[in-house]
Amino acid sequence: MTPQPGSAGDVLTLISAGSATTRSDLARLTGLARSTISQRVDxxxxxxxxxxxxxxxxxxxxPPRQLRLHTEDHAFAGVDxxxxxxxxxxxxxxxxxxAECEDSLLIGEGPDTVLAHVDQRLDQLLGEAGRPxxxxxxxxxxxxxxxxxxTGRPNNPPIMPGWNDYPVPEFFEGVSVLVDNDVNVMALGEHRNAFAGTSxxxxxxxxxxxGCGIVAEGKLHRGAQGSAGDIGHIRVSGHEDAGCRCGNSACLEAVAGGAAIAxxxxxxxxxxESGGDVVALVQAGNTQALRLVREAGRLIGEVLASLVNFFNPEVIVVGGALSRVHEHLLAGIRETVYRRSLPLATHHLSITPSRTGINAAALGAGILAIEHYLSPDNINRIVNA
Amino acid sequence: MTPQPGSAGDVLTLISAGSATTRSDLARLTGLARSTISQRVDxxxxxxxxxxxxxxxxxxxxPPRQLRLHTEDHAFAGVDxxxxxxxxxxxxxxxxxxAECEDSLLIGEGPDTVLAHVDQRLDQLLGEAGRPxxxxxxxxxxxxxxxxxxTGRPNNPPIMPGWNDYPVPEFFEGVSVLVDNDVNVMALGEHRNAFAGTSxxxxxxxxxxxGCGIVAEGKLHRGAQGSAGDIGHIRVSGHEDAGCRCGNSACLEAVAGGAAIAxxxxxxxxxxESGGDVVALVQAGNTQALRLVREAGRLIGEVLASLVNFFNPEVIVVGGALSRVHEHLLAGIRETVYRRSLPLATHHLSITPSRTGINAAALGAGILAIEHYLSPDNINRIVNA
DNA sequence: TGAACTTCCGCCGAAGGTCGAACAAAGCCG
DNA sequence: CGGCTTTGTTCGACCTTCGGCGGAAGTTCA
Known part of the structure; x- marks a missing residue:
């Protein structure tokens, strides 16, 4: 039995995380002999x-020879x-x-059409990047x-007709495919890109x-049925008249979502008509729109105040279309959270706009794929093959 | 860093979890040779x-020789x-x-008095069990x-005068001491004792x-400041007049806690005067008390409905003094949660009374200690010493 | 009852992995 | 230019693990 762990997968994890850039670093961090590290690195x-x-x-x-991930020969895709x-x-x-690209595409056209489109774009981007x-x-x-x-199968998605239980990964041959909720991958992208220091x-x-994506102990929390983070249908007080498409009333989404504000x-x-129109009105200085956005922030803050007490996060990142007018949204959120949550939970809590922006989802999806590929188990399998 | 699979610690983990009771089981589960397993077990x-x-x-x-944890020579304590x-x-x-014991003891007497009492009880119980x-x-x-x-230090506890930042573990020499919130250890005790199959x-x-204790992926979630699960001060709608000791109004605890009902x-x-009196009235068949308990269940259910959407648990266990009249409390909770939470999240959700009862906290605290001691790292350290 | 069969467990030589010492490489410093 | 420091490789010693072999301890069946 080895006194210290240090498989090839562990070594690669340290390199990819930037914790170690030389063989000496690796020897120091793992406790293994320099000769053993050299063998692993080789x-x-x-x-x-x-x-x-x-x-x-x-x-x-x-001087030490620097090590880093070999960035040629491999490619990973993130799809939003x-x-x-x-x-x-x-x-x-x-x-x-x-390389990246963006198109208008209706998810309602169904999995075969949409995934074929994705596949075509993949070929195009691979071509641009010059990789097979x-x-x-x-x-x-x-x-x-x-x-x-x-399993990568959508589970009764309300706005994805034709996708229920469709085995998405099987559409792509010869490549591992991970499918997740968009808010989850956005949370992952934001965390890895701008808030890697938080747990x-x-x-x-x-x-x-x-919606809400949850990172706990640095990992995505998906819950028992993979539906965790679905905060859009949490009830807010004082809006019993607002009916929601889910059948209940006073749902957060029905009173503070972009569609509701519009x-x-x-x-x-x-x-x-849409959240985009709301953003345009706010940016044009319309005070009614501004007031409604701020009020929406307060309502979202009311829900988040509960979740802060319950979950005790280090940071709340606000993204999505309406975050383009985040100063007004965040003002409402902060106001309510700092008033309604417990001091111990808010003392070190920061509430900030997204730093990753429009690309958070695609980046997060790609990171999901990369981290899957770089997991020690998978690397050990590759190296020992 | 991933631990080396098949270390002595891993072998012991499999034995203690009941996953393996014979050398053959261990060889099958770890993939190691039978001779290697024998050496580990030796x-x-x-x-x-x-x-x-x-x-x-x-x-x-x-027939295989059965293996099990050697239960003599060691002892662990759980303190509630x-x-x-x-x-x-x-x-x-x-x-x-x-062995176990229970006393009336005011936590407000301060750490020196209380911990000295605990120390004395420990000696007594060790004597009863015949262990040094x-x-x-x-x-x-x-x-x-x-x-x-x-660090094991209380962090501005509201009802523990004199305990703030007191280094509890240092009071006990020569033994590892883990200190946690009482609701956390109750959650752990309940999970390990009765719901080990859930994540x-x-x-x-x-x-x-x-209060609320959170088990995610089988482990306690404590949050960034260790204050996770503090749901007593989440706002409930329609009770703005109810002031709370925390300074806000309409807190769950201020409208549905035992003190509030009393x-x-x-x-x-x-x-x-207390939750105990409330329980007595309900058990005596008082309809006013019964109605209030059920109404309290609805209010708690309102908060839990939000948390079910957010966290997506497999099971909610209700304990504490008022759970002695759990049929009424649970009726209110279930009614609200199943009405207000999303079907995907409630479909496989069960809401049940505590199965571990009054001892959940002490058991959970002991389990916290045992699992710390049995962690593969600690066992490898012991075996290789 | 006893022989064949199955499963479990310890022993031992072979194979393979890890370690540390020794040596070579590469730059710094006086 | 020769010592000093740090890095990287080579190589034999050592240790762990593996897997076959044989003995142990039951079951099954004639």
Whole structure:
């Protein structure tokens, strides 16, 4: 039995996380002998997973050879499917984007049409990046509805007609496919990209609807049925008259979602159809719209105040279409959360707008794929094969 | 860093979890050779961690020698400190209770007095069980307030005067001491004792106050500041007049806690001081009390409905003093949760009374200690020493 | 009852992995 | 230019693990 763990997968994890860039670092961190580390690194280099760069800076002796992930030869894809759009990002193994694209695409056209479109875009992006199809190792897909993560099958999604129980991964041959809810992958993208130092994060997406992705101990929390984070249908007080498409009334989404704000603006004589119209009105300085957005922030804050007490996150990130006017939204959210949550939970809590922006979902989906590929178990399997 | 699979610690984990009771089981589960397993088991036996029992049942050949945790020579303690009571359970390494006791004890007397009392009870219980003090390997303590788990220091607990930032573990020499919130240890006790098959569990304690312990992926979720699960101060709609000791109004605890129900009964001319009095009235068949308890269940259910959407647990366990009249409390909770939560989240959700009862906290605290001691890292350290 | 069969467990030589010492490489410093 | 420091590789010693073999301990069946 080895006194310390340190399989090839562990070594690669340290390299990919940036914890170690030289063989000496690895020896120090793992406690293994330098010769053993060299052997591991050699195996990783031989498999094309790691490469050496030019020598680094000397600290008084022979300069170490820097190690990093070998970014050629592999590719990963992150796919963000929304109700009306499709974004695909091709990434290398370090998470850098090689190429990306965006189209209008109705998810309601069904899985065969949509996935064929994705497949075509993948070929195009691979071409742009100059990599063969065989380089594609894994892909992640975020979809606007609940998914049984283990099988990659949508689970009674309300706005994805034709997708229920469709085995998405089987559509793509020879590549691992991970399918998850769009808000989950956005949370993952935001966490890995801008908040990697935190352990407990909530990502709140405020668009047409309202959803939440949960990062606990650095990992996505999906819950028992994969429906965790569905905060759009939490009840808010004082709006019993607002009916929701789910059949209940006073749902958060029915009073504070982009669609709800647009409807109320229309009632006030300001024609608005979607969250985008609301954003446009706010940016044009319309005070009615501004007031409604801020009020929506307060309502969202009321729900988040409960969740802060319950979950005790370090940071809440607000994204989605309406976060383009985040100053007003966040003002309402902060006001309510800091008033209604317990001091111990809010003392070190920060509530910030998304730093990753429109690409959070595609990036997060890609990261899901990369982390799956780089998991120690999978790497050990590859190296020992 | 992933631990090396098949270490002595992993072998012991399989034995303690009941996943393997023979050397053959271990070889099958770990994939290691039978001879290697024998060597591991020998080391564990030599260290007094595992013992062989008489042969088990034959499956057609030589019957295997059964293995189990060696329950002599070690002892673990679980301590449940409440506002006005102290329970101590002495357990062997398999989690069976060897001896236990209960006293009235005011936590407000301060850490020196209370912990000295605990220390004395420990000696007494060790005497009853016929084990020397040196057999005590670790202890867990549940306290009625927030704790910084890593250091074992209470963190501004409202009902524990004199305990703020007190380094509890240092009071006990030569033994590992883990300190956690009482609701957390109750959740752990309930999960390990009665719901070990589930991954995501919420334990709701309804007593004088209201709290919640969270089990996610089989582990306690404590949050960023260790204050997760503090649902007593979540706002419920329609009770703006109810002031709470936290300074806000309409807190769940202020309208549905045992103290709140007692106060309202008193207003109705039925003198009641505590949750215990409320239970007595309900058990005596008082319809006013029954109605209030059921209404409290509805209010708790309103909050839980939100948390079910957010967290998506498999099971909600209701415990605490008021759960002695759980049929009425649960009726209100179930009614609201199943009406207000999303079908996907409630479809496989069960809401049940505590199966572990009054001892959940002390048991959970002991289990916290045992699992700490049995963690693969700790066992490998012991075996390789 | 006894022989054949099955399963369990310890022993031992072979194979393979890890370690640390020794050595070579590469840059810094006086 | 020769010592000093740090890095990386080579190699034999050592240790662990593996798997076959044989003995142990029951079951099944004639």
């Amino acid at each position: 195996a990783l280099i031989e498999r094309g997973l790691v490469e050496e760069t030019e020598s680094g800076e000397s600290t008084g002796g022979r 499917l929304g109700a009306t759009h499709c974004r695909v990002a091709l990434m290398d193994i370090s998470g850098d984007v090689l 199809r065989s380089a594609l190792r894994a892909m992640g897909i975020g979809v606007p509805g609940p998914v049984e993560f283990a 407990h994060l909530l990502f709140v997406k405020v668009g047409t609807g309202i 409807r109320r603006l229309t009632e006030l004589g300001l024609p608005a | 080391a564990l036996i030599e260290r007094g961690l595992v013992e062989e029992t008489e042969s088990g049942e034959s499956t057609g050949g030589r 400190l409440g506002a006005t009571h102290c329970r101590v359970a002495l357990m062997d390494i398999s989690g069976d209770v060897l 003090r040196s057999a005590l390997r670790a202890m867990g303590i549940g306290v009625p307030g927030p704790v910084e788990f890593a 995501h569990l919420l334990f709701v304690k309804v007593g004088t106050g209201i 106060r309202r009964l008193t207003e109705l001319g039925l003198p009641a």
